[in-house]
Amino acid sequence: MKKTLAILLVLVLGMTVLFTGCGSGSDEAAGGDGTEPTLKVGYIFIGAINDGGFTQSMYEGAMKAEEELGGQIETKYIENVSDGDISASTDAAMNLIDQGCNVIVGCSYGYMDALEALANSGDYDDVTFLHFSGNKMNDTNFDNWFGSMEQARYLTGMAAASVAKNGVLGYVAAHPYTEVQIGINAFTLGAQAVNPDVEVKVVYIGTWGDAEIEKTAAEQLIQAGAEVVCYHADSTATQVAAAEAGDVYAIGWNYPQNDCGDLYLTAAYWNTAAYFIPTFQSIMDGTFKPQSYYGTMADGLIAIDELSDAIPDDVKAKIEDTKAKMEAGEFEVFTGPIKYNDGSVLCEEGQTLDRAGIWSINKEVEGVTAISK
Amino acid sequence: MHNLIKITKRADMKRSQEAIIYTVAILLSIVCAGLVLLVLGLDPVNIFRSIVEGALGTEMRIQQTLTKAIPLLITSLGIIVAFKMNFWNIGAEGQITMGAFGAALVALHVPETMPLPLVLLMMFVTAVICGAVWAFIPAIFKAKLGTNETIFTLMMNYVAIKFVTYLQYGPWIDPNGSGFPRIAQFNSNCILPKLFGVNVGWIFALVCVVFVYFFMNHTKKGYEITVVGQSVETARYAGMNISRIIIIAMLISGGLCGTVGMIQASAVEKTLVAGIANGYGFTAIITAWLSKLNPIICAFVCLAFAALLQGGTYIQISLGVSSAVAGVVQGLILFFVLGSEFFIRYKLSFGHKKEVA
Secondary structure: OHHHHHHHHHHHHHHHHHHHHHHOOHHHHHHHHOOOOOEEEEEEOOOOOOOOOHHHHHHHHHHHHHHHOOOOEEEEEEOOOOOOOHHHHHHHHHHHHHOOOOEEEEOOHHHHHHHHHHHHOOOOOOOEEEEEOOOOOOOOOEEEEEEOHHHHHHHHHHHHHHHOOOOEEEEEEOOOOHHHHHHHHHHHHHHHHHOOOOEEEEEEOOOOOOHHHHHHHHHHHHHOOOOEEEEEOOOOHHHHHHHHHOOOEEEEEEOOOOOOHHHEEEEEEEOOHHHHHHHHHHHHHOOOOOOEEEEOOOOOOEEEOOOOOOOOHHHHHHHHHHHHHHHOOOOOOOEOOEEEOOOOEEEOOOOEOOHHHHOOOOOOEOOEEEEEO | OOOOEEEEEOOOOOHHHHHHHHHHHHHHHHHHHHHHHHHOOOOHHHHHHHHHHHHHOOHHHHHHHHHHHHHHHHHHHHHHHHHOOOOOOOOHHHHHHHHHHHHHHHHOOOOOOOOHHHHHHHHHHHHHHHHHHHHHHHHHHHHHHOOOHHHHHHHHHHHHHHHHHHHHHOOOEOOOOOOOOOEOOOOHHHOOOEEOOEEOHHHHHHHHHHHHHHHHHHOHHHHHHHHHHHOHHHHHHOOOOHHHHHHHHHHHHHHHHHHHHHHHHHHHHOOOOOOOOOOHHHHHHHHHHHOOOOHHHHHHHHHHHHHHHHHHHHHHHHOOOOHHHHHHHHHHHHHHHHHHHHHHHEEEEEOOOOOOO
């Protein structure tokens, strides 16, 4: 026994020497280029940076911002942080701050209470907290940001309706919650602008991201007759389900990634650099003031991917036209008359919903049938 | 044909020998983890150093480590009480969840003006009761009908978690949350205070260590639990009331887990969420086992585990490695240490050597 132990000890020592030999140098490289970055930005991600969806769109924006503001920004991040419990996001934020971050970007609605508590605790007054999709803020160091995704959803709805011969569209959705319902409703209105008789079938999966569940839900929708599927969930599993079915089109979400080849119509996505770059710049300039930022198609935060050739030319032209009108501020997605699918009125004839009105949506519009998994 | 390897059960092993086996196992796990990291193109020495630094390097990191150790330790203690009796309580996760439910039941319904100590006491008591009830159900079935407690307690976890999910989506949903499925935050008179930057749960955890140690080693009930664990027949022969012992042990076990739910809901989450137990109920099985069901050793094992968790978070940020890397290191350490148990319990004899009778 003692002999084994001795051999092992020698082995460990040997390894240590070997490891140190291989690994040295990586440390010194970091601090070598002279100037210290002004901002250390720490991102809390709900998924992995290569998920082809939500987290990737956040990460690419972060990278673009770092590149654009050359040398002044250092990026740190932590992946797969649960938004179901406050301890996980508090823990992540505190660890990022501990490692020198002076800007914290929380990329999920569920991080809100954790970030608010830290921002208002008085211990982190020199740290700026930028929260995606929330509705809380303060006057000094806590801001929230989101965008009019209803615009992009509307346009992708038009694209979807144009290729669905039977008029059935499938929608894999996270939670039956305002943000998601805005997307579903805008998508449906867009689809109805092309084909008034479309039927949008929604499955709520009860999570922002779980590739297995997303895929099963997409398959369920395809079996129910959907000829186009789209999703409000973090992975591209819905696209994969479409590709496996072979004759079902898919629309991407969050990030312009095509995982279904010719069946990919377009994507509604976040061009997050459009928010990061000016915001980081203002923090560095000392002119930052927390706001409830709501990006649009016009300022570039909201985008759609190139349109597939499967979409008929006349619809393509109509989409481009609507998009131009949106950018010019001449087209509002939620313009009455619009009814919820239970018959109640969302928007009267001639009325247009403002941001507050849009964010009080709590049901699906006519033309949608929804089930929860 | 001779067997090349013969496995025989060992008689008692010397403490020193056990210690050597454990040391070997830990060293091996480090070597192995190092190799894996090397294959992944990472620098193992840097990673190991960073894990330690990340867990203990600054005051804030130590606080984070301790905050993670609290639920792990109290849950492990609860599990120890049950395991001592050979009652496989896999249901700590559910008992924590129900404890948190009990705490929330109080926190969401008391007026904002009620004094903090009173609210906390009420939350504590309901949490203990709820956790204990959740453990009592499988215990009574085991005691009266001899059902399999492993399956039963495991299933009870999912019932508890689904129950809280239901509350979160349905009756308890925060009316000001734009329909987002979550329960409102507790008022400030429901939040456990901090001492030295860590919620006072740590004091309670230490009290629990002493309590469980004393209870198991110096009380009649504790002794009876150990006897039942070693041999039900002996216990019965000695005239012990086995059903009663099973139920008492599980009430204590579930009650301890219930307090974890209260601490997590009050101090960490500041509300009730379905994921409140956060896997601590399962990790605690490992830590209880690694500590050989000794409450004092358990405190150290839990600290080490919490350090590994916190260090894992740290390396993700500082070195930009994926969270899976920390998981691999943890997994390997467990694999070797648990694997070494085999060598403590059994003896391997090689080749054609004649067995000496």
